[in-house]
Amino acid sequence: MVTGKGGTGKTTVAAALALALATGGKRTLLVEVENRQGIAQLFDVPPLPYAERRIAVPPRGGEVRALAVDAEEAFLEYLELFYRLGRAGRMLKRIGAVDFVTTIAPGLRDVLLTGKVKEAVTRVEQGHRVYHAVVLDAPPTGRVGRFLNVTAEVAGLAKVGPIKHQSEGVAAVLRSPTTAVHVVTLLEEMPVQETADAVAELRELQIPVGSIIVNQTCESVLSGARVTQTQLRRDLEALGLPTDRRTVAGLAAEARDHQARIRVQRRLRSELEQLGPPVLELPFLADGIDLSGLYVLMDALLEQGVHTA
Amino acid sequence: MDTKRALDLDTLLADRDIRIIVCCGSGGVGKTTTAAALALRAAERHGRRTVVLTIDPARRLAQSLGLAALDNTPRRVDEIDETAGGELFAMMLDMKRTFDEVVLAHSDPDRAKEIFANPFYQAMSSTFSGTQEYMAMEKLGQLRARNEWDLIVVDTPPSRSALDFLDAPKRLARFLDGKMLRLLLAPARSGGGRSVLRLVGASMSMVGRIMRKVLGGQLLNEVSTFVSALDSMFGGFRERSERTYRILQAPETAFLVVASPEPDAIREASYFAGRLAEEQMPLAGLIVNRVHTVAAHGLSVERSLAAAETLTTTDPDSVTAAVLRVHADLVRTAEREQRITDRFRRTHPDVPVAQVPALPEDVHDLEGLRRCLSALL
Numbered sequence: 015m016v017t018g019k020g021g022t023g024k025t026t027v028a029a030a031l032a033l034a035l036a037t038g039g040k041r042t043l044l045v046e047v048e049n050r051q052g053i054a055q056l057f058d059v060p061p062l063p064y065a066e067r068r069i070a071v072p073p074r075g076g077e078v079r080a081l082a083v084d085a086e087e088a089f090l091e092y093l094e095l096f097y098r099l100g101r102a103g104r105m106l107k108r109i110g111a112v113d114f115v116t117t118i119a120p121g122l123r124d125v126l127l128t129g130k131v132k133e134a135v136t137r138v139e140q141g142h143r144v145y146h147a148v149v150l151d152a153p154p155t156g157r158v159g160r161f162l163n164v165t166a167e168v169a170g171l172a173k174v175g176p177i178k179h180q181s182e183g184v185a186a187v188l189r190s191p192t193t194a195v196h197v198v199t200l201l202e203e204m205p206v207q208e209t210a211d212a213v214a215e216l217r218e219l220q221i222p223v224g225s226i227i228v229n230q231t232c233e234s235v236l237s238g239a240r241v242t243q244t245q246l247r248r249d250l251e252a253l254g255l256p257t258d259r260r261t262v263a264g265l266a267a268e269a270r271d272h273q274a275r276i277r278v279q280r281r282l283r284s285e286l287e288q289l290g291p292p293v294l295e296l297p298f299l300a301d302g303i304d305l306s307g308l309y310v311l312m313d314a315l316l317e318q319g320v321h322t323a
Numbered sequence: 324m325d326t327k328r329a330l331d332l333d334t335l336l337a338d339r340d341i342r343i344i345v346c347c348g349s350g351g352v353g354k355t356t357t358a359a360a361l362a363l364r365a366a367e368r369h370g371r372r373t374v375v376l377t378i379d380p381a382r383r384l385a386q387s388l389g390l391a392a393l394d395n396t397p398r399r400v401d402e403i404d405e406t407a408g409g410e411l412f413a414m415m416l417d418m419k420r421t422f423d424e425v426v427l428a429h430s431d432p433d434r435a436k437e438i439f440a441n442p443f444y445q446a447m448s449s450t451f452s453g454t455q456e457y458m459a460m461e462k463l464g465q466l467r468a469r470n471e472w473d474l475i476v477v478d479t480p481p482s483r484s485a486l487d488f489l490d491a492p493k494r495l496a497r498f499l500d501g502k503m504l505r506l507l508l509a510p511a512r513s514g515g516g517r518s519v520l521r522l523v524g525a526s527m528s529m530v531g532r533i534m535r536k537v538l539g540g541q542l543l544n545e546v547s548t549f550v551s552a553l554d555s556m557f558g559g560f561r562e563r564s565e566r567t568y569r570i571l572q573a574p575e576t577a578f579l580v581v582a583s584p585e586p587d588a589i590r591e592a593s594y595f596a597g598r599l600a601e602e603q604m605p606l607a608g609l610i611v612n613r614v615h616t617v618a619a620h621g622l623s624v625e626r627s628l629a630a631a632e633t634l635t636t637t638d639p640d641s642v643t644a645a646v647l648r649v650h651a652d653l654v655r656t657a658e659r660e661q662r663i664t665d666r667f668r669r670t671h672p673d674v675p676v677a678q679v680p681a682l683p684e685d686v687h688d689l690e691g692l693r694r695c696l697s698a699l700l
Contacts, residue, residue, distance in 0.1 A: 020350025021583055052587065093537065102533050111534060117494060119542075121446070154350055156379065175539025203685035204381050205351075232652070235645040249643035253630045256621045264619030268653055269646045274683035300655040302586070302663075 015150045016227075017158040017212060018198030019205040023229045025052040026303050027198045027296065028151040030311035032070075032078045034320050037312070039075040040146035043134050047083045047127045048153060054082075058305065064088075066134075070305075072312065079145075081134070085116035088126045096176075121167035125181045128164055132187045155197065155212040162188055162195070163219050194224030199286070201228060201279035206286060213289050223291045225320075228283070230298040234276045241269040294318045328668065330608035330675035332696065336365040336474075341577050343467065343570065344607075347479045347488060348581035349591040353612040355380045357581050357679075358478040359388060359413070360692040365474050366409035367693075374412040374472040378459055378480045383687035388413040395420045397466070402689060412472065421458040422448040429559040438552045443545040455480040456491035457564070464567040489602065493564065577607035582667075584611050584660035584678075589667050596671050608675040611664050615657045616680045619650055627651040 016031060018024035025046070032044035043066060046053050051061045057069050062082040069080040089112055093099040106112050115122050137144045153161045160167060165178075165185040172178045187193065195216055199209040209226060216223050243262050250257045286293050296314050299307045335341060346358040355377050362375035374397045380390065389400055390413055397412035427435050438444050448454060459480055466475050479488045535543055570576060580595050582588040592609055599606045627647040634644035668676060680698050685691070 021352060021585070021588065025587075050587075055586070055590070093533075097533075097536065099533060099537075106533065113494075115538070118447075119538075119546075122538075156350075172539050172542050175541060176537060177539055177542065203383075203687065207381065207383075235648060236642070239642045239645060241642055241646060246643055246646060249634060249641070250630075253633060255626065255630055258621065261619045261621045264617070265622075265646050265650055267618045268650055271683045272649045272653075278684055298652075300652045300659070302659050 015152045015158075015162070015193065015195040015224075016198060017152045017155050017195060018227075018229075019156070019200075019208045020154045022198045022200050022205050023303070024154070024198040025050075025056060025151050026308070026311065027196070027227055027229060028149050029053065029056050029078075030296070030308050030315055031196070031320065032147070032149040033072045033308060033312040034315040035147040035149065036076040036078050037072040037074055037316065041077050041079065041144070043145045043148045044069065044078055044080045044151070045083055045131055045134070045148060046081075046151040047085075047131075048151075049082070049084065051082060052151065053080050056303070056308070070308075083127055083130045085123045085126050086112055088130045089115055092126065092129070121164065121181075122177065124161050125164050125168055125177065125184060128162065128184045128188065129180060132184050135187060135192065152195070155208040158195070158212060159215040159219060162216070162221050164188070189220050189222075191222060194222050196224040196227050197291075198227045198229050200230055201282045203278075203282070206282045209286065210289055213291065225292045225294050226286050226289065228286065228293060228295045231279070231295045232275075232298045234280075236269055236273055237276050237280075239273075241266055241273075294320065328672070328675050330610070330677035332361065332364075332608075332610075332677055332699065333368065335577060335607055336361065336371070337369045339371075339473065340575060342474060342575040343463070343577070344474065344476045345463075345479065345571070345576065345578045346477065346581050346610075347578060347595060349588050352581050352583045352588050353679075354581045355478045356384060356686050356692070356695065357579070357610055357612060358476050359384060360686075360696045361579075362411060362413070362474075362476040363403065363689065363692050364696055365476070366411040367404045367407060368409075370407035370409040371474045372410045372412075372472050373474045373476060374414065374466060375476045375478070376414055376416060376459070376462060376466065377478045378416050378455065380415060380478075381687070385415060387688040387692075390415050395462075397472075400689075416455070416459055416462055418455045418458040419449045421462055422454060425461060425560070425563070434552060438549070441545060441549045441552065443542070443549045454491075456488045459488070460567045460571075461563065464563060464570065467570055489598065493568075571604050572602070574605060577605055579607055579610055581610045581612060583613050584615075584663050586663055589663050593667055593670055596667075596674055606674060608677060609667060609671075611660075611676065611678045613681040614660055614664075614678040615653060617650075617654055617657050622647075622650060622654075624651045624654050627654070 016024050016028040018027070029044060032042045036042040044053060046062075053069070054060060054062050057080070059069060062080055064082065064084050064087040066079045066081045068077050070078040072078065086107070090103040090107075093103045093106075103112070116126065117123060131148060131150050134145060135148045152158050163185075164181045168177050168181050172181075197209045197212050199205040213223055213226070243266050246265055247257050247262050250262065255261075283293070294315065295318070296311050299310065301307070303311075335344070344358075344361060346354050346361070348354050358375055358377060359380070362373045365371045366373045375388075377385070377388075377390070380388070389398055395414065395417040397414040400411040400413050403409075403411050423439065426438050430438070456479075459477065463475065463477050466472065578599055580592045580599075582592040589611075596606055596609070628651050631641075631644040631647040631651070634641040634647070638644075664676065664678070667674075677699055679695060682691075682695060682698075686695050
């Protein structure tokens, strides 16, 4: 499970993680649940259907498949699988009952979505697990506790019966060592605060926290360095570069901002380290994230031993 | 930048015909901070009696606005500059309490008590992901009806998609209208016999059986009780939701789409701009937050990196080389962000755009809020 505050790049990290876990001939499934088609955009492919499709090949063999889980399709699939009610499903849809289950009744939607993930995790073909790992691009930190705490969510609704049964099956998998929730953050105040809140909440729920993944870190090439305009001007002049006031003062101002950011980042990094879970770091890519950028992040995760995280 | 398309926020905030500003956009783009900064500026600079309705503010920002308690009523923010004659009020939405208020307003105390005790109501009023959107709009309607403020700035809930905020109220209103439920639950209720049932006949009881099997009888019974208790209120819900919807379409309302200069957020902003046009809701502009700005304009990426390399061959610890590398990264980032923002400009040439520079530190006090709009690009 990969969560994080909105805007921290959790979809990107989930994709890089799915690639990293598939290297060396394994198969992983990358899943999204919020109808955003973020995976398709990231890999630059057409919108994903409700079907598992190969989306990338990691180094040294293996494959990453992707799936966009749609609550409505998952409900119809569930009806067919457990009740052999494929055709009735269409009628339920016409009458608005599917809408009720997937969008209005609190919690049922999340039971369906996490239920589909559980199904993929436990699926076996010819005596072998189909997927070495299933990576879920989960809802953001603000909603992840509720999303994963499926039993409590439907507890008020269903004290007995099929929903309770289904949600308990999902909860057992989510609380087992099979699961790890990774929290993606940036070295900024609000995402770090939300990371701390999410780690505390997940622990409370007894859902295993994997690691904290700090995204978009930049090298602190200038930390502690004394930047003077005199020195800058002298070096620029020697190289035949512009030495006008705007350029020199501009560079000094940029360096000052950078150093201020580095100081904030250092403080926030140590706050994160005190939370307990291992802290992994991913580099900031100034050109943005494209397919090759994903492989850079995958390498960074592998170097930091993500297999064991 | 083409000045025609630059968004002038001060003109917007000063316009007394604008009574409501709605900030929307995807999660993590600084919507709440932007809403608070706009409200503060409207009060301090433009002398407006302003209220900001926030949904889920970060703790420290909430504290800076004096919102320690989530009590669902606007509180006056004392520490602002009121020399221009303005005032600032802030409130945090309590969705369950707002929902309770709506129930109370539309039923007698006994009926309300019965509804509050219903497990399905309890679950729905506090966890349904659309309730927050619906109640934010309900609260907006209430604040507008009180007519005590001349400007209401609204933050929108951090939903799955920015569009939920338009769709969820409709969906919830449709559900509370109860047509689907009455059809669905009719076979389970005593004394059925409504005319609509005779039309659907046998297939309906089959649907009822399936739902009972899949969802369990207990849940359906609770939903059924809830629906009967709410019966008298259906019209009220729909009417309120429609009234708020009309306010959103009125010329007194201005929508601001907030984004960060990242592909996802800009894509969502584009989508939202199109959707607002479709709904005939007035979009005032796009605010792009946390834009990186270059101070030393005369140095390209290539020249900076080449110079840095030359410097490090003679002095591996050259500070100037490090400064030039930081500059090169900044230029690349700024150029990428402009390319991404230009995508929006090309697809929505008529929508004005304002860019807010990234600050080295986060905003979590009134001074930070003042600074964050003062440096508009």
